[in-house]
Amino acid sequence: MSIDGALSVAHMCAGILLFFLALGSVALAVLIAVKPGPDHANERLRTRANTFSLVENVVLGFVVLTGVVAAWIGPWSFSELWLWSSLVAAAFYSFALVFVTKPARMAVAEGSSAGKVGMQVNLQMVHVLLLLVVLASMLAKPA
Secondary structure, eight states, X not given: OOHHHHHXXXXXXXXXXXXXXXXXXXXXXXXXXXXXXXXXXXXXXXXXXXXXXXXXXXXXXXXXXXXHHHHHHSSXXXXXXXXXXXXXXXXXXXXXXXXXXXHHHHHHHTOOOHHHHHXXXXXXXXXXXXXXXXXXXXXXXXX
């Protein structure tokens, strides 16, 4: 297998892993939202959700790195719209995961209103939908 093929497989596998990690984050967000408030079980769930978030960011960095390297050694130009839109979506995903979703998760675990609890779950769902859009743009790229 060539380096280009191996890089493509690593990129695809990491993207699928990122999608499943995002689904796991949704499941943890729902579990946290079941009983919002200060609770020992919620503390453990929040710790797991924060760990999932960290792993998501690391895997996202790997996906971006392998994607940029594949574009660099592959037949694509860096001026193509699908490549830049995917990079911007990945940057937005990481930024929102750290600076929007994590504070919302922390507020829910400390006891919060029903609106904030629902918003935290909605934010996780938006992350999954954003990953689906990025995945679709990767599959629709020119051959």
